[in-house]
Structure formats: C-alpha cells, structure tokens
Amino acid sequence: MQSLVDLRTRIAAGRLDPAGAIRLAQDAIAARDPEIGAIVCGTPAPAISGDGPLAGIAVGIKDIIDTADLPTQMGSPIYAGWQPKADAAIVSRLRALGAVPLVKTTTSPFASHDPTATVNPRDHGHTPGGSSAGSAAAVAAGMVPLALGTQTGGSVIRPAAFCGVAAIKPSFRLLPTVGVKTFSWALDTLGLFGAGIRDIAHGLSLITDRPALDLDESAFAPCIGLCLQDFAAPADSDALAALQRAARAAEAAGARISDLALPSPLPEAWARHPIIQDFEGRQALAWEYAHHRARLSPELGAQLDAAQSLVAAQYDDARRSAHRARRVLKDVFGEVDVILTLSAPGRAPSGLGTTGDARFNRLWTLMGVPCVTVPVPGDGLPLGVQVIARFGDDGRALAVAGMIERALAA
Amino acid sequence: MQSLVDLRTRIAAGRLDPAGAIRLAQDAIAARDPEIGAIVCGTPAPAISGDGPLAGIAVGIKDIIDTADLPTQMGSPIYAGWQPKADAAIVSRLRALGAVPLVKTTTSPFASHDPTATVNPRDHGHTPGGSSAGSAAAVAAGMVPLALGTQTGGSVIRPAAFCGVAAIKPSFRLLPTVGVKTFSWALDTLGLFGAGIRDIAHGLSLITDRPALDLDESAFAPCIGLCLQDFAAPADSDALAALQRAARAAEAAGARISDLALPSPLPEAWARHPIIQDFEGRQALAWEYAHHRARLSPELGAQLDAAQSLVAAQYDDARRSAHRARRVLKDVFGEVDVILTLSAPGRAPSGLGTTGDARFNRLWTLMGVPCVTVPVPGDGLPLGVQVIARFGDDGRALAVAGMIERALAA
Secondary structure, X not given: OOOHHHHHHHHHOOOOOHHHHHHHHHHHHHHHHXXXXXXXXXXXXXXXXXXXOOOOOEEEEEOOEOOOOOOOOOOOHHHOOOOOOOOOHHHHHHHHOOOEEEEEEOOOHHHOOOOOOOOEOOEOOEXXXXXXXXXXXXXXXXXXXXXXXXXXXXXXXXXXXXXXXXXXEOOOXXXXXXXXXXXXXOOOEEEEEEOOHHHHHHHHHHHOOOHHHOOOOOOOOOEEEEOOOOOOOOOOHXXXXXXXHHHHHHHHOOOEEEEOOOOOHHHHHHHHHHHHHHHHHHHHOHHHHHHHHHHOOHHHHHHHHHHOOOOHHHHHHHHHHXXXXXXXXXXXXXXXXXXXXXXXXXXXXXXXXXXXXXXXXXXXXXXXXXXXXXXEOOOOOOEEEEEEOOOOOHHHHHHHXXXXXXXXXX | OOOHHHHHHHHHOOOOOHHHHHHHHHHHHHHHHHHHOOEEEEOOOOOOOOOOOOOOOEEEEEOOEOOXXXXXXXXXXXXXXXXXXXXXXXXXXXXXXXXXEEEEEOOOHHHOOOOOOOOEOOEOOEOOOOOOHHHHHHHHOOOOOEEEEEEOOOOOHHHHHHHOOEEEEOOOOOOOOOOEOOOOOOOOEEEEEEOOHHHHXXXXXXXXXXXXXXXXXXXXXXXXXXXXXXXXXXXXXXXXHHHHHHHHHHHHOOOEEEEOOOOOHHHHHHHHHHHHHHHXXXXXXXXXXXXXXXXXXXXXXXXXXXXXXOOHHHHHHHHHHHHHHHHHHHHHHHHOOEEEEEOOOOOOOEEOOOOOOOOOOHHHHHHOOOEEEEEEOOOOXXXXXXXXXXXXXXXXXXXXXXXXXXXXXX
C-alpha cells in the first residue's frame, strides 16, 4: 500500500516530487484496476500543486461526492454522465491543501446495499464490502494513499476491515458533507481510508486544521471497554479471536481492559437505526423514486418501497430513542476512555452478491461518535477491530487505534 | 393575499378547480410582478395535478432550492442558467401532495445579506427583507398562497415581518434540506410563508404528514414569556409597541404573560452565532470562493474574506456555547409555554440598500427551535411579533401564534 505519511516524508526530503508521487498512483491504477474495478473515472492530466501539506497525495473520491472536473454518477444509471457544477466542500478542502482528487471510486447505488462490480484486492473472489467499495479497494490495492468514503450504516468501517486498511468515520459533521449525495442527513458521515492509522490521522488533522488529531505515539494507559455488541447476532469465531488478540496486545502495551455491556437504551437505539435511515432516505431520494423507480437497483428499490409505509411517529420515536442513548453513552465514556469492538461480523463474504453486514457499525453511526478500524494481521482475508471514543474525541480514538496497531505489529 | 386554506376549501367544495387556482396565481404574477420583481423564472405550462391535499396550490420556491424543471441560480451570476438534475426533497414532497412549484423566487446571493432588486409590496420604496426576499414578497403581493424560504440568521422571519405575512421557521430539520444550497449546515432551516397562521399550519401539517401541527383553535390559556432580547441592541419604539399590543391582546384572550429575561448562556450563544455560520459558510462555499471570488456579491465576498481567518478552536467553542444554551433553554420552557418576542428591530428599512437586521432571529435559529411570525395590524409598513416554542413543539408555536392573530383581529 501507499502510505500518505511516507510519501509526504519523501516529498519533504526532496526525494520525490509531487508530480512523481501522483505518477506512482497513476501507474498503480493502470496496473491494478483492470482486475479490481475500483475506479469509475479519473483525470488523465490533473493539475498538480507543488505546494501544500498534501501536495503529491492522490485521492480517491467516492462517486456520490461532487467534483467539478469529473462526473458524479452515484453508482446509478439515473446519474450516468451527470456533471455537477461545483466541488463538494471536502474536495475543495483537499485541493486547497495541495492534494489531487485523481479518481472517482465505485459506490453502491446512492451509497446503499447493492454490490458494485469491484473485487476485494486481497482475494478477487470476495466482496470488498460497501457502499464505499472502490475507496477501500483502491487503498488496499496500493492505487492511492488516501480515499474518501461515507457511512450511513457501516459503509466506511466495514469495507476497510474487509480490505485490510485503516479507516476513520469521524465525529458526526467533523467533515463537511456539503456536495455529498444525501441518504440520511442524521447519519451520513464522511470518512477517510489509508494504509495505516498514522496516515488517516495525519490526513484528518490537515483536512480539519486540527493539529491535535495527528497521531501522538507517546505512551499512555487507556481504559478500554471490550464490547461484543451481543444485542446484534454473534460474530464469527475468527472475528471474536481477532478482537481478543487486539485486546491482549493492547493490554500488553499498558492498556487496562474491562468487559463492557452496553445499557439497554443503546441496543434499543441500535434497533431503530434503520427507521431513521429509511424515513430520511425516502425523502432524500424522493425524486429518484418518483421518476426513476424502475432504474433503481434491486435492494435499494425494495428498501424504498418498504420505507413508503413508515410514519412520522415511528421516526420521532426513533429519534427520541437515539437521544436517550447518546446521553447514556456519555456516562459510559465516564468509565472507559474508548470502546473496543468488532468492525464487522467476520471476514469479507465470498462472491459479489452481498457487501456484508453493518450490524456492528450502525449504533456508532447513529451515536455520531468517532470510529477507527485497525487491521489485525493474520492469515487469510483481513479482519479488523473498531476503536470508538466519545463524540468530538476523534484524537483519542486514533491514538488508541495507533497503540493497538503498533502492539499487534510488535 | 391568497389564502391556502380558502383556496383548498373552494376546491374541495367544487367551486374552483386546481387549474383555475393555478391560473389565479399566474394572473396575479403577470399583474403584480413587473413592479415587485419577486420572481426569477417560472413554468409557463405546468403539469397540474387534480389530486392531493395541496392540488391547486401554486408555490414559490426560493432560488437556492433545486428544481428539476427550472434553473436554480442561487441569486448569483456564478450559477446563471444552472439546471440541477433533481428536485430538492421538499419540492418532491410538494409535488406528491398535488401542489405546483410554479415559480422560483428571488434570493440574496447564496442566501446571504446582499439585497436583491425585489421591492416591498407594501411600499415599493422599501426592502422586503432578505434573504428569502422573493418568497415573502410573492405571498404579500397575492401572487402565490405558499412559498418556501430558508433561514440561517433571520431570512424567513424577518422578510415575513417586513412584508406583513405569516411565516414559520420550523424546528431544525423538520423539513428536509436535501437539494437546498448550504450556507451553514448547523443553521440552515427551510420555512414556509403564507397569508395567515392557519395557512402555514395547514401547509406544514401536510408537508410533514403530522396532522397535529394543523391549527387547533380551541381555547387555551398559554403561559407566555415576554422577551425583549435586550442583549441585542434595542428595538425601534413602534416595534416595541407592537409587541406590547400583541401581549395585551393575548392576555385579553386568556394567556398569562410574564416578563422573561434569558439566562446568560443564551446571549453568550447568540454572540457566537456568526462564528458557526461563517466557519461553515467558508467550507460550504469553498468552491465558489476559490474559483469565482470576483463574481461574489460585495457583502458576501467580504464576509467570506473575513471568515478565512476563523480557526477550528473558535468554532468548537461556539458549538459548546450553543450546546449549553440549548440545555438552559429547555429549562426556560419548563416555566413558559412559549416565548413572545420581536420578529425584527422595526419596520422594513427604506430603500434597497440593506435587507435589515437579523439580530432578533439569530439566537432561535441557532437553538433550532420553532419560530412563527404574526403580522400586527396597524398603519404604515407592517410589523410582526415572533412566537417561539421548545424544540419539536411546532404545533404549540403555531397554536399560540394563531391565538394572537385572532386576538389582534378582534
């Protein structure tokens, strides 16, 4: 994989120039993407800035995020060839930092569940997950050092875990979603994929202009609550084993680990996540549903059909439930610094018929809290574990994730 | 003015058909708009539904709200002729109810402060306010019975007060902003303009599918906190007199009135509203600023110039301040049912050089609470008073506003 921090170190030392770094990405895309299918389209001759703290960094942009110089097709034939007027706020920010939004990456239609044709770079017979399939796969295949995804259920953390890369779904609205196609305004969250924790931490600190988010590798002894989320169906045994390995490695590195069962308002809110998502999704995609129902992908079409019968009272009840759960979660974070849990129920499923299950991600998206997935080294397809901190404490989630990453490598 | 409820009553009784009702709007636009300048463009031969609870209702759509059949030009030459792909969620919802999004209405560029060329229908030598200038003026001039605006500071309540119409800025995100150009994602709120309180209440109840929001005219005795917002500069004497008249009328109708001074976290948050607005606005309009700075309107350009120097720590501090204020405001609403305050510092200013001052609106937009403005009958240019309820209690704000409207007419 291409490491953002390594590339920037080489550029800063004069051993690589930004154009050379972008060429590395272009060459990797030309070599790998014909087999992977992570890229929708790209800029053949991009403008390359020589300045800025992300100069030379090629970025993959999930294709529900507007770009002024490339179409934004939402993974749907309804938007075939659609050219937005302006860059999304996050794309403008990347350009201002010197980065090059080089390619658009594949997405499930409107960031929903239907699979793309993208394959998992670790084993082409498996899904890379979704909906941010192309972004996860492009980073995993070493095509780009940084990619943008979005998560409404588990669309950043899950594909990152399946593809063996690091990713963060930051605190709700830390990254601006202006110019990003909406599915659910209460849930949609932009996230970053990178080769390792220090890469996404460095990227996030620059994009948000918050130096405190950059990785602090000084020693500390966090209190980690180990959480199985057993209100969801149980995870696969190898996913549970990876979680235990991560916990033991953290413990050996100085962390204090305790078992954490979440108080009932949290599982109650988890169960209502789909109501909020679908009640808002029905409104957000009302034009597409009214005018192009026949061209919607099968799962999304069925999901929106079912959503038509939701009523406001169900939505209001779900929002109250989420509100209660957020208050309870604050108390939980009075007892532990972070929560360590599963990033996905297991390894990437076989075939391209499903993007996998978001059941270990939904609660945290609904809570709006920062989630970081750390790859757990091992045989076979990748596994990941998820580090979660309180709202606004993205730096702590990254720091503990970095500690676990180093402990697992040791 | 055209009353939504009256039109619907006539249509339901068979005394008017939807096409006839739309023709009334078209005729009024042809007669009045050449002098008023509220309309940007319209559909010459709109599809008119015969069905739906809003069939026959022509709607004016603020021109930062996407329409699939009409350009969306943001009040800015940067977007001249720009044709979005899809209808905004709110436009889709209106069409599903049978309403006809007939015309786009003028807006300050990107819903900012710079005036439009629209005049106040009550006196053409005065501003109609802004940024939802065209929507307020179109309803006031009797061109349409319903219009959509947005409020980030005071862009719904203020122009409604200046033009002598009723309006609601509902609870934050009660109406979906998908497909509405963003200035500040924490603040931007869609609102409705209509001839009277029952018109906006009926419209809102249908659009949100919440029958409880429709106007309940049964007698009740609300506790009203009379609030001068004296942390902002004082209001004009005639505005204060109108507020006292509204309070006395409500009292005569059975309300209990008490003076209300807001606890200090509320004025502290009020003072920080512009930080949140401009820190987000800088990101939301980053593409326009980077590529079209010279074509931005003077006030907006200067506002975004100044916003470039804001730092994340100021924004985070302002958000914490707002969070504290929202908790304190909950306690205030434990003591009073609604707050009654000024809709604007006075009557519409003379000339078209300014859209007026949002200082009595900003706090409530930041709190996300429902605000309804009631016209206060009297001589000269209109005045309005503002009824504010707790978050999610839009029905109560409308009910008390309706009570005051009837009391003032009695």
